[in-house]
Amino acid sequence: MAKYDYLIVGAGLFGAVFAHEVSKKGKKCLVIDKRQHIAGNIYTENIAGINVHKYGAHIFHTSNKEVWNYVNSFVEFNRFTNSPIANHKGRLFNLPFNMNTFYQLWGVKTPEEAKKKIEKQRAEYFDIKEPRNLEEQALVLGGRDIYEKLIKGYTEKQWGRPATQIPAFIIRRLPFRYTFDNNYFNDIYQGIPIGGYTKLIENLLDGVEVRTGENYFDRKYDFDNLAKKIVYTGKIDEFYECQFGELEYRSLYFENELLNMPDFQGNAVVNYTDREVPYTRIIEHKHFEFGTQDKTYITREYPHEFSKDNEPYYPINDQKNQLVLSKYQELARKQTKVVFCGRLAEYKYYDMHQVVAKALELSKKVQNNG
Numbered sequence: 001m002a003k004y005d006y007l008i009v010g011a012g013l014f015g016a017v018f019a020h021e022v023s024k025k026g027k028k029c030l031v032i033d034k035r036q037h038i039a040g041n042i043y044t045e046n047i048a049g050i051n052v053h054k055y056g057a058h059i060f061h062t063s064n065k066e067v068w069n070y071v072n073s074f075v076e077f078n079r080f081t082n083s084p085i086a087n088h089k090g091r092l093f094n095l096p097f098n099m100n101t102f103y104q105l106w107g108v109k110t111p112e113e114a115k116k117k118i119e120k121q122r123a124e125y126f127d128i129k130e131p132r133n134l135e136e137q138a139l140v141l142g143g144r145d146i147y148e149k150l151i152k153g154y155t156e157k158q159w160g161r162p163a164t165q166i167p168a169f170i171i172r173r174l175p176f177r178y179t180f181d182n183n184y185f186n187d188i189y190q191g192i193p194i195g196g197y198t199k200l201i202e203n204l205l206d207g208v209e210v211r212t213g214e215n216y217f218d219r220k221y222d223f224d225n226l227a228k229k230i231v232y233t234g235k236i237d238e239f240y241e242c243q244f245g246e247l248e249y250r251s252l253y254f255e256n257e258l259l260n261m262p263d264f265q266g267n268a269v270v271n272y273t274d275r276e277v278p279y280t281r282i283i284e285h286k287h288f289e290f291g292t293q294d295k296t297y298i299t300r301e302y303p304h305e306f307s308k309d310n311e312p313y314y315p316i317n318d319q320k321n322q323l324v325l326s327k328y329q330e331l332a333r334k335q336t337k338v339v340f341c342g343r344l345a346e347y348k349y350y351d352m353h354q355v356v357a358k359a360l361e362l363s364k365k366v367q368n369n370g
């Protein structure tokens, strides 16, 4: 007899929400994670009184009221609104692309003037009807000035390939608006958990059996026999021993510094959009929570090739990888015991709110005990 109803591989956001919800329904769960800690990529660690986002900066944003109320029922969120600054060759611009940016680029002061300027630039690309890649999409959206100063360099560093080889949907993540509004997201709700994301996951996993430092593949046979069902949130190609080839990812290298000064850059996020600066952004973590400490903690984010020695942060959803993925998905559909969920197992550029929504959706299909 299996000891658990569910083995959940991965103590990240997906695993934690699912484990919480089905435990409420009386299911016995075991959550394992190969890392030494819970929370997956949203793990935060308190350093010098500052909640440091150890695997990259995370801002929670959503327009889904159910998801917002759900996360707020585990931890209170602050009123942080992400408004990154772009540094291009030493000149500063507001992001996302809005009236402040257009004023800084061209001196235009009204939406009408800005629209005229952008229409003129877009006209060069009138023959691009269906943008086939990120470069074409960016040129059609905002024209050459914006593309060359704020997008091309950042994008090519971030993805390690020409913008012509990157899917168009990636640039559509960013708002483009004719108001003086520096909010990086269009969503209704936004904020950062007070006390850090780890607290959110701790609260979700309260009362659930969790073992960290356990790699599923080290004892797959034993783990498989422990539970009736498996929710797997690791890499899908790894599950199938990469039999159709490896899926590609983009990784990151984080260079951290604790500085003996109260404020380094005056903002949580500063993007470096030219090619010459080797990192894409500097995160100053205290600004996510309006910190007033004497010290500050910063992280330079360097994009990196993915290998066995670093983390798979971003799926590369180009045609080549989608084709490989579809072969794994065909095998996954035939599995009756295992479901593949979350950013790695679905190989999707999911944000946190989407992961919460997906985990809630899956858990709703689980019957109550008794």
Ligand code: FAD
Pocket: 009, 010, 011, 012, 013, 014, 015, 032, 033, 034, 035, 039, 040, 041, 042, 055, 056, 057, 058, 059, 060, 061, 214, 215, 216, 217, 233, 234, 235, 252, 313, 314, 341, 342, 343, 344, 350, 351, 352, 353, 355
């Ligand atoms: P993960 O957090 O990756 O959890 C999967 C877990 O499975 C990991 O802990 C891993 O160790 C474990 N695991 C894998 N294989 C095994 C195995 N074999 N055995 C045991 N355990 C295993 N989203 C936002 O909404 N806003 C943001 O601002 C934002 N910023 C981001 C910045 C960066 C740099 C990155 C990379 C992502 C960002 N995201 C953001 C996305 C967000 O991180 C994800 O949506 C979310 O964390 C995914 O949760 P998950 O549970 O699917 O995956």
Ligand code: UDP
Pocket: 086, 095, 150, 151, 152, 154, 155, 158, 170, 171, 173, 174, 271, 273
């Ligand atoms: N991007 C850009 N310039 C910027 C910020 C983003 O060109 O200053 C592009 C880049 O291609 C990036 C994509 O927009 O990969 C999505 O940006 P987002 O900030 O959503 O990326 P994430 O926070 O997920 O790394």
